[in-house]
Amino acid sequence: MSSTTELDLAQYTEQLAQQARAASRKLVSANGNQKNAWLRRMTELIRERTPDLLAANERDIEQAPEYGLSEASIDRLRLTEARLEGIVTALEEIMALPNPVGEVIDSNMRPNGLLVTRVRVPLGVVFFIYESRPNVTIDAAALCVKSGNAVILRGGKEAFHSNMAFYQLLQEGLRDVGLPEQAVQLVETTDREAVGHFLKLNKYIDVTIPRGGKGLIERVARDATMPVIKHFDGICHVYLDKTADPELSKRITVNSKCQRPGVCNAAECLLVHADVAETLLPEVAKALLDAGVELRCCPRSLELVGSGVPATEEDYGTEYGAKILSVKVVEDMDAAIEHIHQYGSGHTESIITTELAAAEKFTTEVDSAAVIVNASTRFNDGGEFGLGAEIGISTDKFHARGPCGLNELTSYKYVAHGAGQIRE
């Protein structure tokens, strides 16, 4: 039986991938109006079918305790009319973004008259793996199709009924506007083995995007035979340089840690230049403590703060996801950068400084997706950076770095127009 199931799963996954490839071949010619017509139709369908969507979600909520979900996780899983309206707004925002496909990125008229252009094209087929929140099903489908890609969605089992309900609408919408129905496919089995099969299908799948826990991303990165856009930890730093303004230091450090402690662009570590630690750190620490932050301090900062617990080696490099912050006094900016490269995850780092040369050195030498001067780490976000919606924040340096919006779901091809040119 087991080997039959394996075979079925291999056939099923390959069929989905083949269908996605075929749909992607058609989708490449769809213009922006057609794709927006589908997005508009989705907003109508979500409003029309709200009762069905809520009923499907209710089944997931009822089953949630069986999966051992926490209250917080159950809350993330829950759909309400207000949350569905939020999904509609997200779709409208994606509609408002320009169609990236076909853009001439740059061009070069060669001396022999050959006009060489670089044209933006879809990546092709995206395999997207995600966890519980069901709104991601709509977001991901919308971003992939708007950028001309076919997508295979693999949601979490906790959201299975909600995802299936959304999936039926997505397909109905594609049929209604005459786009290939298999541009969006949802994996209709919760068998964990299915992912392993898809990761082998580099013949049909151009990129895999895992969004979820570290274990999932590591497994995908290890087993995938196609490129992966990874979204690893956010171990973000705020560095108070020797000329840091005290007010900015307080405001930005507190905001970076506290505005939403559970997200990847929240700060996990505060670094302070030794020259100003004595004057600056006590007041910044007080602001943090007042905001309810637990501080884990190096020996020098423990002295200066007077409260807090000693940091262990493990604290540096930990993504707390909570109101906890490690604190370290560093000799100078070089030591701060060294610390960031050793313990950070290349996600987001902020410097607070009034000195031009310091800002220049920090932004040049720190090797992270986003390096921010005198503002909160929380700004590393597709919406805040002006990209519109994002499918994730890449901690890779290859292909896409930082927030991944529509352009990051594209590649390019060279298109050259001649009039009989040959090479001599």
Place this chain on the structure above:
Amino acid sequence: MSSTTELDLAQYTEQLAQQARAASRKLVSANGNQKNAWLRRMTELIRERTPDLLAANERDIEQAPEYGLSEASIDRLRLTEARLEGIVTALEEIMALPNPVGEVIDSNMRPNGLLVTRVRVPLGVVFFIYESRPNVTIDAAALCVKSGNAVILRGGKEAFHSNMAFYQLLQEGLRDVGLPEQAVQLVETTDREAVGHFLKLNKYIDVTIPRGGKGLIERVARDATMPVIKHFDGICHVYLDKTADPELSKRITVNSKCQRPGVCNAAECLLVHADVAETLLPEVAKALLDAGVELRCCPRSLELVGSGVPATEEDYGTEYGAKILSVKVVEDMDAAIEHIHQYGSGHTESIITTELAAAEKFTTEVDSAAVIVNASTRFNDGGEFGLGAEIGISTDKFHARGPCGLNELTSYKYVAHGAGQIRE
């Protein structure tokens, strides 16, 4: 003994990779003048040390028969004064290219006053694996360092002495101009196991670029734990559409196949629209036969050409690397595109047509790195496309597609400048 050697090799490769990472951290701040000073110094050193370089090369040439190298391979391995002058010219061309590092690719002034810029940065550390031609040692080092990357060079054993001689000059040049010496390192063992060790070091190495036979590239793609820029087969097509001009058809098909049959952007297959096969194919075939090309024909083209041998299924999808061309009559353009997607390698395809809509359809629907209208496939090349020197031609869609020059060896980071902005 064997396990001791393994350990030594593990230590040696990790040391090189660590040193490369450290050098890359310094190199990120080197400006264009410093990098060009090194390139200029290299041109001087190559001219000054010509006798030493030729003597080292002579040792490789003497050993070549032991490695079973063909006459053609030995010729590619050989350095002469003229070839060294060619290397000097290549260095001068790379000097003339703009410094890509630090370029502000685009920017976005946000409503809250946060200035978000996207800044071009080096990838970091490149592991470059290549085969016999020793000039590649200089080319690759020059391109990597000019784009701000540290590089670990792994050349073929056949060119070991030549590579070592170049390597000494590369390091001498780096010392002379005050750039980090370990920005360029050559693997000084020919042990095949060394490559496997490097491929595990994704902690230090940002990208691996293999240039060589298909077996090498497949092995690297399979074993690498970091991204790989692959340069697979060039199975390129010329498609004669139903409105193709006969003169252009002859000239471009012959040039695409014959101008340099051994290279990746040479054509391997000719597709002809059925409506014009009877009038067009005989004269194009005659021109090819006159140029000494062997034709492997589908049944219909065999009838029309009157000479040539029947093509097998295997002919389609073969990179001949010689004056051999497969020929197929196709029903229409859709069948041509279908054939290209089934048998091609996504490298380069040319269409010959006078019809605007046909050119548009072909360039939109064909999913290859370069799609060319009314010109030779041989133009898919960094120099011909205006990128300057190239480190390879990518058949991937991820990160870099087509010719890879300086920009393709870079990534970007977001640099944001604020004045105290926090998220509300």
